[in-house]
Amino acid sequence: MELVPWHLAALLLLPSLSPGIALIQPIEEGKEAWDYVTVRSNASMFWWLYYANNPCKNFTELPLIMWLQGGPGGSSTGFGNFEEIGPLDEELKPRKTTWLQSASLLFVDNPVGTGFSFANQSDAYAKNLDMVASDMLVLLQNFFDARPEFKTIPFYIFSESYGGKMAAGISLELYKAMQKGSINCNFAGVALGDSWISPVDSVLSWGPYLYSMSLLDDRSLTDMTKIGEKILDAMNKGLYEWATQLWADAETFVEQDTDGVNFYNILNKNPPESTMKTSPEFTQDHLVRLYHRHVRQLHQDKLSELMNGPIRKKLKIIPDFVTWGEQSSLVFSNMEKDFMKPVINIVDELLEAGINVTIYNGQLDLIVDTMGQEAWLRKLKWPELTAFSQMKRKPLYVNPESNDTSAFYKSHKNLAFYWILKAGHMVPSDQGEMALKMMRMVTGQEES
Incomplete structure (x- = not known):
């Protein structure tokens, strides 16, 4: 496991700490850590954590966000990190709209076989959402036990595409685990971005x-x-x-x-x-x-070269037999029978349980277009749906002095919906400032 200054990540010449040292060293703001968790026999998942980097607040005063990529088989530590919300872009230059200024970020390569995560046997890949959620709960339990400083910090799951379907299932199982006392964390809500819910x-x-x-x-x-x-x-x-x-x-x-x-x-x-x-x-x-x-x-040559070259060298713990993204096709194919199954009922259960659910969608997305999102939303059995539907949307502006509408949103009880304008499937990539504003609103750091 490593603990290094994130702002020096671009140098990629950082000394390695011995395994376990990171757990006993004082935790400082502006650091990062990573590790593997064996979630099942012959199945290991990789995570990468950035501590929030805000000049006015300690990371303990800001939320923790776990980002889940789509696919299934898209790498969170690669694409979500370097293409969307992480501190550096794929050129290793600072990202102006990184979410790290307002939250600690946990990127997880899931399901098993995605990104730097790996399966040692062909039967170790996840076959359905239940297995995906079960694996993630093992990882989260390990993570919060190893880093108790995050147990009381508000924890949000943000997602994109198929990651939204996985996030819904994971959120429900996390809620159940918390009710049983098997996982101790401050779960504050889930955000489903351009999500494959129905x-x-x-x-x-x-x-x-x-x-x-x-x-x-x-x-x-x-x-x-x-x-x-x-x-x-x-x-x-x-x-x-x-x-x-x-x-x-x-x-x-x-x-x-x-x-x-x-x-x-x-x-x-x-x-x-x-x-x-x-x-x-x-x-x-x-x-x-x-x-x-x-x-x-999602795994374009440039990103693959970055992850399998400088980033692999920096991380130091990636096994020799693992190549970033190599198993992603098998991740995808193993989920084929589960791919088209809807999870509207899971969203209903989340709402009934009082869990904060946010839906956001890019105006220009086709694969998960806004019309389709609104269609499944109308199928919810949530008792408050009628009241939510009758509410009028509010416009949002990135710059309060501008008349350029960046989004619309409405919120009722524990459900919110954001219509992000001029954005496609990858909202943070297309509209970084608006995505950052939305995240801050969802996590209670900013008013509309």
């Missing part, structure tokens, strides 16, 4: 959304609707693996009829699939397409 609602809204943006015409909209009906039928029959294959076909149709619209931002275009390389162990065609669109692009 896949079928997302897919069914693609046609109307693309049509409204002039990316589909009447004929294409009709064809897209028929595909959506097939997926809905498969879902209703419980044929989730078949639904995943149909979903891959739906994406291919969209790419063809929109001339390659980017699923993460409709203002951009996808690269031709012919330029993408496939993994030799990854032979099912529909999974190849899905993996390359939604996981592989």
Whole structure:
């Protein structure tokens, strides 16, 4: 385990501390630490912690945020850290909109096999949300026991894409564990960003959304609707693996009829699939397409070179047989049968339990478009939903002196929704200032 000044991370020439020393050294502000946790036999998960770095407050006065990436198979320690909210960008230059100024950040490579996390056997990969949540609870219990200074600090889980589905399941199991007393922490809420909560609602809204943006015409909209009906039928029959294959076909149709619209931002275009390389162990065609669109692009060559080069050298504890991102295709394929399953019921349970739930979505996202989010939101059985729905949204401005609307939001009881304008799937990457403001609002550090 290492404990080093984060602001010297760019030098990547820091001396290594002996294992265990970090646990007995005085904890100083502006530090970072990392380690592995064996969550099951032949399954280990990697985490990376940055202590909050605020000139006016000690880290104990600020919340702890765990960030979960999507995919499944997208690396939090890589993409979320260096591309979205961490202290440094992939050029190792300071990020002006890092969340570290307002919170300590815990990046976890999950499920097992993601990023620097690894599985030693083929049967050690997570197959469903229950396994994902169970593994994370082992990690969290280990983390809070090893770093008791965080047990009383408000703890939030922020997520993106499939990470939102995992965050919902993890949050519910964490709540249950806290009720039983098996984990001691101050869980304060979960934020679901552009989250894969109800896949079928997302897919069914693609046609109307693309049509409204002039990316589909009447004929294409009709064809897209028929595909959506097939997926809905498969879902209703419980044929989730078949639904995943149909979903891959739906994406291919969209790419063809929109001339390659980017699923993460409709203002951009996808690269031709012919330029993408496939993994030799990854032979099912529909999974190849899905993996390359939604996981592989998170691990671009530049980021992979950073993580497998300077960062690996800095961390010093990565086993020789582990390559960052190498197992991510297997993570994705092992979750195929669980991929299309909705978790609206879990969000309902979170709300009923009184857990603070925040939903935020980028205006330009397609894969998890805002229309789809609003569709599943209307299916909640939460007794306060009607009151929430009848509330009027409020505009948000990054600069109080500006008339440029950055977002809309509304909040009632323990549910909040943020509509982030001019952002795609990766909200912090596209609208860093607004994402930072939203995080500060969610964690009670800033008023609207």
